[in-house]
Amino acid sequence: MNGVGVGLGVALGPVARIADPLPAPPADPSTRPVEEEQARVRAAVGAVARDLEARGQAAGGTVAEVLEAQAMMAEDPDLEESVDARLAQGLTAERAVYEAFAEFRTHLVAAGGYLGERAADLDDVAQRVIAHLLGVPAPGLPDPGQPHVLVARDLAPADTALLDLDQVLALVTSEGGPTSHTAILAREKGLVAVVGAAGATNLVDGEMVVVDAEAGTVITAPDVATIAAAQARIRERAQAADAPPTPGALADGTPVPLLANLGSADGAAEAVRLGAEGVGLFRTEFLFLSADEAPSVEVQRGEYRRLLAAFPGRKVVVRVLDAGADKPLPFLNDTPEENPALGVRGLRVLRAREQVLRDQLTALAAAAAETDADVWVMAPMVATVEETRYFTALAHEHGLKTAGVMVEVPSSALLADHVLRTADFASIGTNDLTQYTLAADRLLGAVAGLQDPWHPAVLRLVGEVGAAGAAHGKPVGICGEAAADPLLAVVLIGLGATTLSMSPSALADVRVSLRRYTLAQARAAATAALAAQDGAAARAAARASLTAAPVAP
Amino acid sequence: MSVMTRTVVIASESGLHARPAKALAQAAKSSGVKVTIAKGDGSPTNAASILGVMALGAVQGDTVTLTADGEGTAVEATLDTLAGILTADHDAR
Numbered sequence: 001m002n003g004v005g006v007g008l009g010v011a012l013g014p015v016a017r018i019a020d021p022l023p024a025p026p027a028d029p030s031t032r033p034v035e036e037e038q039a040r041v042r043a044a045v046g047a048v049a050r051d052l053e054a055r056g057q058a059a060g061g062t063v064a065e066v067l068e069a070q071a072m073m074a075e076d077p078d079l080e081e082s083v084d085a086r087l088a089q090g091l092t093a094e095r096a097v098y099e100a101f102a103e104f105r106t107h108l109v110a111a112g113g114y115l116g117e118r119a120a121d122l123d124d125v126a127q128r129v130i131a132h133l134l135g136v137p138a139p140g141l142p143d144p145g146q147p148h149v150l151v152a153r154d155l156a157p158a159d160t161a162l163l164d165l166d167q168v169l170a171l172v173t174s175e176g177g178p179t180s181h182t183a184i185l186a187r188e189k190g191l192v193a194v195v196g197a198a199g200a201t202n203l204v205d206g207e208m209v210v211v212d213a214e215a216g217t218v219i220t221a222p223d224v225a226t227i228a229a230a231q232a233r234i235r236e237r238a239q240a241a242d243a244p245p246t247p248g249a250l251a252d253g254t255p256v257p258l259l260a261n262l263g264s265a266d267g268a269a270e271a272v273r274l275g276a277e278g279v280g281l282f283r284t285e286f287l288f289l290s291a292d293e294a295p296s297v298e299v300q301r302g303e304y305r306r307l308l309a310a311f312p313g314r315k316v317v318v319r320v321l322d323a324g325a326d327k328p329l330p331f332l333n334d335t336p337e338e339n340p341a342l343g344v345r346g347l348r349v350l351r352a353r354e355q356v357l358r359d360q361l362t363a364l365a366a367a368a369a370e371t372d373a374d375v376w377v378m379a380p381m382v383a384t385v386e387e388t389r390y391f392t393a394l395a396h397e398h399g400l401k402t403a404g405v406m407v408e409v410p411s412s413a414l415l416a417d418h419v420l421r422t423a424d425f426a427s428i429g430t431n432d433l434t435q436y437t438l439a440a441d442r443l444l445g446a447v448a449g450l451q452d453p454w455h456p457a458v459l460r461l462v463g464e465v466g467a468a469g470a471a472h473g474k475p476v477g478i479c480g481e482a483a484a485d486p487l488l489a490v491v492l493i494g495l496g497a498t499t500l501s502m503s504p505s506a507l508a509d510v511r512v513s514l515r516r517y518t519l520a521q522a523r524a525a526a527t528a529a530l531a532a533q534d535g536a537a538a539r540a541a542a543r544a545s546l547t548a549a550p551v552a553p
Numbered sequence: 554m555s556v557m558t559r560t561v562v563i564a565s566e567s568g569l570h571a572r573p574a575k576a577l578a579q580a581a582k583s584s585g586v587k588v589t590i591a592k593g594d595g596s597p598t599n600a601a602s603i604l605g606v607m608a609l610g611a612v613q614g615d616t617v618t619l620t621a622d623g624e625g626t627a628v629e630a631t632l633d634t635l636a637g638i639l640t641a642d643h644d645a646r
Contacts, residue, residue, distance in 0.1 A: 069571040069572070069574070069575040072575055072578060072579065072603045073603055076578075077601055077602050079604055104608065107604070107608035108604075110608075110610075111608055111609070118571055118607065336564065338614075340566060
């Protein structure tokens with residue numbers, strides 16, 4: 001069966017399914033007194049709430065927030081009222097809980113948007129309470145006692161919090177796409193995953209499967225040869241992971257420097273260990289987010305120096321502060337806007353508060369002078385040639401000799417020819433470029449399907465920038481989730497990108513993928529993808545193109 | 554019995570979704586004061602109910618009214634706290 005693979009991994013193991021939802025409890029009259037049913041409900045919601053809270057504490061972070069909210073839903077006073085009213089009519093505890101939750105679910109779905117998506121969290125709570133009343137195990141993660149391939153419709157937050165990574169060989173879901181919660185988790189943790197494999201609903205517990213993320217397939221009843229091939233690939237990947245990383249390059253030797261995206265100096269050592277050849281995107285927001293005022297030049301200089309010292313002789317691209325109404329900073333701009341993603345953000349804010357920008361450039365230039373790193377600086381959210389001119393001139397004035405812009409707005413991509421005449425380099429932020437090209441808020445789950453960097457409209461814009469870079473002899477980097485997709489990485493190089501920057505955990509798979517193809521093959525794959533009508537077709541066309549032309553020995 | 558009210562505008566970018574709804578319901582519950590919340594001219598719902606608060610479907614810029622039973626400094630302090638939660642931006646990163 002086919003789905004969308006995440007990464008290049010392969011896994012072999014027995015299926016363990018997340019239990020299917022419990023059936024609706026029958027609407028038969030209760031044989032117990034109302035008070036007894038009430039007591040049963042109180043005990044069940046209490047136990048479920050305490051269990052969710054404990055899971056939240058174990059998980060921490062944003063997952064904890066979701067689980068605490070779920071615990072509150074279990075003990076919600078309005079829900080209790082609704083349950084009590086149903087018990088008074090003589091229903092069983094199970095049925096009353098089931099109906100009361102269903103009533104609130106209807107309200108949430110009617111409210112739409114984010115709240116409609118929260119209905120899944122509510123369903124999860126309802127199932128846990130009913131399971132507790134029935135004395136059956138709560139639907140959720142299976143524990144077959146051996147490493148397994150976890151199969152689910154899609155993973156709930158409560159499930160991912162407790163995922164035992166030593167026991168889960170791979171994830172297979174029947175719903176959800178490349179931007180689903182499960183896919184993001186798999187990418188983050190480096191798990192083998194195939195998502196959106198509709199046939200996965202037919203898999204049964206204990207059945208042996210081969211999960212091939214690279215091919216996007218799940219092979220059932222694998223024969224001896226298929227199993228042997230999978231085992232060989234698993235061994236090969238384990239060895240490759242242990243070997244010291246090599247510089248990024250294509251099969252024909254064309255170098256493709258592989259760089260790291262970092263949000264603070266703390267991750268520098270790990271990035272170097274994983275083979276980062278420099279930093280393609282250093283986000284400086286962490287210096288500002290907790291500050292009620294901009295940090296001093298001295299404080300900034302110290303942080304930059306700490307980062308740059310980890311990359312002697314290497315390229316480090318620092319992005320100046322990227323703030324705005326979507327990421328408001330009290331001292332900069334906290335005026336609410338109708339459309340924060342289209343508002344005063346990125347370079348627009350810095351221009352309005354130029355001293356903040358000047359201080360940042362001063363601190364960076366001072367740190368650069370104290371270390372051996374090759375320091376580049378770039379501005380976020382540049383929409384015009386005039387803004388490009390403004391930023392590069394200001395950076396040069398502060399003694400930073402390599403100044404460029406991020407291409408995240410379609411206007412900059414379309415005018416890349418002019419932009420790159422002025423800027424020393426361009427770096428394409430594919431996440432924002434996709435959100436602006438498809439007019440789909442990247443934080444809104446309801447339009448997540450449109451947030452696909454494979455979309456040919458996005459690829460065409462990348463191609464414009466690549467062509468302009470080649471024409472002017474200027475580097476074009478990619479820093480965005482797109483660069484971390486091993487197949488898309490090849491296409492991006494084919495479109496004219498010269499470096500790729502990603503979260504360090506993605507470097508190994510991208511390095512392997514690039515090594516397989518020549519520049520000519522990458523260009524052919526890019527041409528094939530550009531001709532497609534949508535993201536899925538572009539991906540399929542690129543894959544077909546690369547498979548049709550095997551690497552010459 | 555007298556009531557006190559407070560009318561505020563929702564600040565969170567994504568409205569009263571799970572996180573702000575949870576904060577509001579928690580604060581309302583622990584205050585011990587009976588407080589309702591209504592969106593615009595809509596019917597009031599128990600502010601201590603996370604489900605009720607979420608089902609309001611209030612988004613950024615919506616006007617909501619908090620109504621508390623009773624009067625005095627304790628009630629006023631509760632309304633201040635709840636209004637503060639509604640006017641804080643829970644999506645700030």
